[in-house]
Amino acid sequence: MMKLVTVAEMRAMEAEANARGVSYETMMERAGLGVARFVNENLYVGEDEKIAVGLVGSGNNGGDALVTLAALARMGWTVRAYLTSAPDRSHPLIKRLLDFDAELVEMAQDAEFSRLDGWLESAAVILDGVLGTGIHLPLRPETARLLGHVAEFDPPGTVVAVDCPSGVDCESGEMAEETIPADVTLCMDAVKVGLMRFPAYAAIGDLQVIDLELPEDLPTEQGLRRSVADYDMVGERLPVRALDAHKGSFGTVMAAVGSIPYTGAAYLAGMAAYRVGAGLVRMAVPGPLHAALAGKFPEATWLLLPHEMGVIAAAGAELLLKNLDRVTALLVGPGLGLEETTGEFLAHLLTGKSSKTARHPLGFGSAAQNHETAEHLAALPPLVMDADGLRLLAKMENWPARLPEGCILTPHAGEMAALTGLSVEEIQAERMAVAEKYAREWGQVVILKGALTVVAAPDGRVTVIPIATPALARAGTGDVLAGAAAGFRAQGLEAFDAAVCAAFIHGEAGLAASRTSAEASVVAGDLLPLIPAVMSLF
Known part of the structure; x- marks a missing residue:
């Protein structure tokens, strides 16, 4: 059974888990590793085609994407990170990627998206980690430009949204017209209510949940009464x-x-x-x-x-x-x-x-x-x-x-x-x-x-x-x-x-x-x- 939560409920669960000793850093590591395992085990590509490109924002979803790229690199994938802001090369997640000789490009250094287009052409998987569950529409112009370009480019690889497609309001279900339609959306621990509303639902593709292994008796989770049906539940x-x-x-x-x-x-x-x-x-x-x-x-x-x-x-x-x-x-x-x-x-x-x-x-x-x-x-x-x-x-x-x-x-x-x-x-x-x-x-x-x-x-x-x-x-x-x-x-x-x-x-x-x-x-x-x-x- 997939839990169905509001954005506020998910934040409360994360805060309660953090207070119980499951730190935000641990949750991010579990999220990224879960995405990497899903990609490696379910998206069947040849050994010479294992190329993943991450679209990486500055928030928590971007962090999830960086952890995912590093985990995929350990699994034998070639990984590339396209960053919406200047990277701090001393940051542990960035340093970890660099240890795997991953390529990093900042969006500001690729004004015409020529570098990105070359990456997208050869990528078997595109990780959408630009924006997370807390966004408010409309999008900032530079973010809208990036997402709109990728959506129009329509990359041949599988688009995997990390937690939600970037540009979706996970509370109301509204979404920016520039949102990149996902082939798979991997929600962290629970599905957000906005994804079960239109127009957002039309952009999520196949829906899966990554288990963050949070404590089972969190007060907020105990009060949850909403769910999304799946084969296991039925x-x-x-x-x-x-x-x-x-x-x-x-x-x-x-x-x-x-x-x-x-x-x-x-x-x-x-x-x-x-x-x-x-x-x-x-x-x-x-x-x-x-x-x-x-x-x-x-x-x-x-x-x-x-x-x-x-x-x-x-x-x-x-x-x-x-x-x-x-x-x-x-x-x-x-x-x-x-x-x-x-x-x-x-x-x-x-x-x-x-x-x-x-x-x-x-x-x-x-x-x-x-x-x-x-x-x-x-x-x-x-x-x-x-x-x-x-x-x-x-x-x-x-x-x-x-x-x-x-x-x-x-x-x-x-x-x-x-x-x-x-x-x-x-x-x-x-x-x-x-x-x-x-x-x-x-x-x-x-x-x-x-x-x-x-x-x-x-x-x-x-x-x-x-x-x-x-x-x-x-x-x-x-x-x-x-x-x-x-x-x-x-x-x-x-x-x-x-x-x-x-x-x-x-x-x-x-x-x-x-x-x-x-x-x-x-x-x-x-x-x-x-x-x-x-x-x-x-």
């Missing part, structure tokens, strides 16, 4: 599948989904639940959908609900509630439509009372009714709410009180706007903060879908899925995610873990789809056969 949370298991071992999903206009949503959600490992998927759909779906989806079992013109009717709730024995997750929403009768179906499902007999199915009701509703909600299986289910929910008075504990809500920005009253622009501008705030207020797990999906829990945990691909910007991909979340929930994962696993695997399937065909050609159904391929990597 793999630790996936359900164990015993050799003597049977289908009941992996739970049952009941999926109340679909309508005549959105028949495919039902299939996408139900099959995704199976693909992530659910033992049985029961499809609660309007009767007319059965003929269209059954032949394509023989693995499912069916509960045919009353309908009005092909959408689930209010009377369907009573039938559904009578068929929840042994159901371990209930998915509601994909493809339901927004008709009034379907809204009444949802209200009855959540209150246990038909709108024909309950005086206030969408309101507060009496104290006795509220008590009965609370008992009813406690008896419902774990619930995943998506798509039209969320829009119908948003129309209900005091809707957060209508949900059982442990729900997963899966809105995209538009649905989040309907639930919160915020504008889409406000939500997109502060995705992490919005997801965290409303997960706490609603007491439910929120998956705020989109580029860099955010998963937030009521207890303050927040995990960002570090994936953004246009391959997922297609109708139906959200149905796949909702089905995956229900599938993991059915297998017994707690709501937050189920949401993180589903969102990460869904995102990785989208990336896999974009590698096998043009991103513009990917459709939601392409994700389903790729989920097993992604899960095989754990």
Whole structure:
């Protein structure tokens, strides 16, 4: 798991570590050695091609880069340092490089960048250590000139950003237009929050973390609740599948989904639940959908609900509630439509009372009714709410009180706007903060879908899925995610873990789809056969 921190939190952790005996100099040595090891072990080049050029600023990132160059020199690399300021040849880091006969050039002595261009042409690796996490935009003119020149030059070697690409504001995610896009960003001990925001995310390339081996009980770190998902984090949370298991071992999903206009949503959600490992998927759909779906989806079992013109009717709730024995997750929403009768179906499902007999199915009701509703909600299986289910929910008075504990809500920005009253622009501008705030207020797990999906829990945990691909910007991909979340929930994962696993695997399937065909050609159904391929990597 990669920690996700603000710049202030990282500085506090470093100060606490320094006070505990891990000096700033030691942290710099560990950072530089970690970068060097990553480069030497992961960037495969021939022995005669091991040339590294470091763009070295005057701050801590520059120091990290100098340590890296010296460590690479010990590993047999030819190293060259391009310094933004005049070098102090008595400084220990500079002296160490000179001991390896490294070439050093000061930017002021290379006015037309002719020396730098020659170095960049032959370098297998370019280390970007010009600026660190504490910068404020705009850049100084001389720094902007250097970075802009290298970015325009587009060197053929691998660009490795030390902690962050120079020119990125690691708090806000804003970045200078001169920023050099990295192929790999190696963050020191934790990912900075700005890197998980646009436009910065588009410049970081592959993201890795260098462990600085700080003490494990630092006060600031103990309070951290944010993380960035990766394969290790998700793999630790996936359900164990015993050799003597049977289908009941992996739970049952009941999926109340679909309508005549959105028949495919039902299939996408139900099959995704199976693909992530659910033992049985029961499809609660309007009767007319059965003929269209059954032949394509023989693995499912069916509960045919009353309908009005092909959408689930209010009377369907009573039938559904009578068929929840042994159901371990209930998915509601994909493809339901927004008709009034379907809204009444949802209200009855959540209150246990038909709108024909309950005086206030969408309101507060009496104290006795509220008590009965609370008992009813406690008896419902774990619930995943998506798509039209969320829009119908948003129309209900005091809707957060209508949900059982442990729900997963899966809105995209538009649905989040309907639930919160915020504008889409406000939500997109502060995705992490919005997801965290409303997960706490609603007491439910929120998956705020989109580029860099955010998963937030009521207890303050927040995990960002570090994936953004246009391959997922297609109708139906959200149905796949909702089905995956229900599938993991059915297998017994707690709501937050189920949401993180589903969102990460869904995102990785989208990336896999974009590698096998043009991103513009990917459709939601392409994700389903790729989920097993992604899960095989754990």
